Amino acid sequence: MKLDDAPVPNPVVVLREESDDWAILFNPDTSAAVGTNPVGVEIWKQADGTRSLRDIAATVARRFSNVPEGASGEVLSFADELARDGFFGVAEGAEG
Amino acid sequence: MSDGEKGGSAHGMRVIRTPRYVDVEITAACNQRCSYCYFFDNPEVPYHDLPLGEWLSFFEELGRCGVMRVTLQGGEPFMRGDLREVISGVVENRMRFAVLSNGTLIDDSMAAFIARTNRCDQVQVSVDGPCARIHDATRGRGSFDAAIAGLKRLQSHSIPVGVRVTISRHNVGHLEETARFLLEDLGLARFGTNSAGYIGTCRRHADELLLDPALHAEAMQALVRIAGRYPGRVLANAGPLADALTWRKMLDAAGCGAGTFDDGGRLTGCGCHFTTCAVRADGVIIPCVLLAHMEMGRINKDSLEAVWNNSPVLAELRSRSSIELKDFEYCRACLYSPYCTGSCPAMAYTQSRRVNAPSPDGCLRRFLDSGGRPEDIP
Ligand code: SF4
Numbered sequence: 157m158k159l160d161d162a163p164v165p166n167p168v169v170v171l172r173e174e175s176d177d178w179a180i181l182f183n184p185d186t187s188a189a190v191g192t193n194p195v196g197v198e199i200w201k202q203a204d205g206t207r208s209l210r211d212i213a214a215t216v217a218r219r220f221s222n223v224p225e226g227a228s229g230e231v232l233s234f235a236d237e238l239a240r241d242g243f244f245g246v247a248e249g250a251e252g
Numbered sequence: 253m254s255d256g257e258k259g260g261s262a263h264g265m266r267v268i269r270t271p272r273y274v275d276v277e278i279t280a281a282c283n284q285r286c287s288y289c290y291f292f293d294n295p296e297v298p299y300h301d302l303p304l305g306e307w308l309s310f311f312e313e314l315g316r317c318g319v320m321r322v323t324l325q326g327g328e329p330f331m332r333g334d335l336r337e338v339i340s341g342v343v344e345n346r347m348r349f350a351v352l353s354n355g356t357l358i359d360d361s362m363a364a365f366i367a368r369t370n371r372c373d374q375v376q377v378s379v380d381g382p383c384a385r386i387h388d389a390t391r392g393r394g395s396f397d398a399a400i401a402g403l404k405r406l407q408s409h410s411i412p413v414g415v416r417v418t419i420s421r422h423n424v425g426h427l428e429e430t431a432r433f434l435l436e437d438l439g440l441a442r443f444g445t446n447s448a449g450y451i452g453t454c455r456r457h458a459d460e461l462l463l464d465p466a467l468h469a470e471a472m473q474a475l476v477r478i479a480g481r482y483p484g485r486v487l488a489n490a491g492p493l494a495d496a497l498t499w500r501k502m503l504d505a506a507g508c509g510a511g512t513f514d515d516g517g518r519l520t521g522c523g524c525h526f527t528t529c530a531v532r533a534d535g536v537i538i539p540c541v542l543l544a545h546m547e548m549g550r551i552n553k554d555s556l557e558a559v560w561n562n563s564p565v566l567a568e569l570r571s572r573s574s575i576e577l578k579d580f581e582y583c584r585a586c587l588y589s590p591y592c593t594g595s596c597p598a599m600a601y602t603q604s605r606r607v608n609a610p611s612p613d614g615c616l617r618r619f620l621d622s623g624g625r626p627e628d629i630p
């Protein structure tokens with residue numbers, strides 16, 4: 157994925173917020189599961205097909221004191237991982 | 253942001269917000285009456301079914317809770333004429349499913365339906381021997397041929413098939429042929445084993461079914477030999493193979509005076525109450541299908557999330573791990589207590605009426621005190 161891409165969550169994916177610091181994204185079609193922390197949960201919740209990864213990274217940096225402003229690389233690699241496992245698609249023609 | 257392995261952390265002491273897995277006894281009806289059945293003949297349980305609508309409402313709640321897998325069991329799930337609608341309810345609420353079955357009622361169109369859902373983790377079929385004579389001795393005439401036909405229909409639709417072999421006096425002498433039949437003739441990837449336990453209908457047939465120490469030793473030796481021949485293809489969570497692997501480690505540790513095992517010396521034998529709960533056919537929420545008398549609430553009346561987080565029954569089961577084995581008289585002088593977990597609370601209950609006690613079934617000292625020898629454990 158690229159920073160200007162606006163990821164679209166696969167609607168079949170289930171977000172299980174298991175505790176304050178732990179969640180699982182589960183794709184029942186493939187059995188794939190990704191464990192994640194509250195930052196990953198925020199990225200997942202922000203992704204609605206209209207927000208670009210650049211915008212999402214900025215929001216995450218604002219909301220989490222432990223995420224530095226230049227963390228877009230980490231957001232990108234998390235989004236890549238989710239796209240690879242079928243959790244994310246990309247909105248056609250999204251401007252970001 | 254992601255951590256693929258950390259998902260297992262909830263198996264420890266932390267209580268997650270909702271269960272990941274729910275075992276559902278979708279019917280109390282069964283076309284067989286197996287002599288070792290754990291399900292029937294429990295005087296503390298009423299046996300009746302709920303209408304489809306109740307289950308569909310409950311599956312919506314499970315979907316909202318983010319439950320990942322429902323295991324449909326019974327009784328015999330394929331007795332339900334509306335099983336397709338039941339399964340569709342699971343699938344529509346973004347869950348996967350498994351089915352535990354005797355295999356005898358699975359026709360081709362049902363197998364095709366299950367395959368089309370693309371959400372089935374496995375259909376587990378009980379097979380207790382390599383031929384009708386041995387299998388039917390505990391499960392009833394005609395059941396072997398029907399079960400194998402059902403199993404082959406599942407295979408023909410590429411549905412993952414699991415097989416569970418329940419070991420009793422009837423098949424303990426035939427484990428080699430059973431393994432060959434399942435792994436070579438039927439081409440299964442693997443099969444699971446356990447043994448008949450003193451619960452349900454089995455209590456009425458205990459003398460005919462349960463393994464004495466000599467037969468238990470025979471089963472342990474055969475299964476360890478078979479597991480060595482088919483690496484990774486013979487599994488066990490309980491029963492002779494699990495006992496052999498656990499007890500050998502305990503004997504070796506005691507022999508060299510090793511320190512306490514991480515999970516040893518306390519009642520740590522069941523961690524399922526941190527991830528899984530169950531529902532009886534009549535809609536009563538219980539911690540495990542083998543602890544069917546421990547009522548925690550009722551579906552569509554009590555919130556599952558509230559039951560999961562506030563039930564005193566679950567709190568009691570989850571706190572078992574703080575109970576020391578040394579608090580039990582029989583364990584106090586036991587050489588093996590630093591390495592022992594006390595095993596399954598349900599089997600403890602059926603034999604002692606106490607959940608918070610070690611199970612006699614998994615007890616190494618009892619095996620040795622009743623005639624078993626250390627050299628019997630491979
Ligand atoms: S007596 Fe049995 S249950 Fe108790 S600690 Fe020893 S082996 Fe475990």
Ligand code: SF4
Nearest residue numbers: 522524540542596598
């Ligand atoms: S109570 Fe026993 S049968 Fe039930 S989940 Fe725990 S170990 Fe398994």
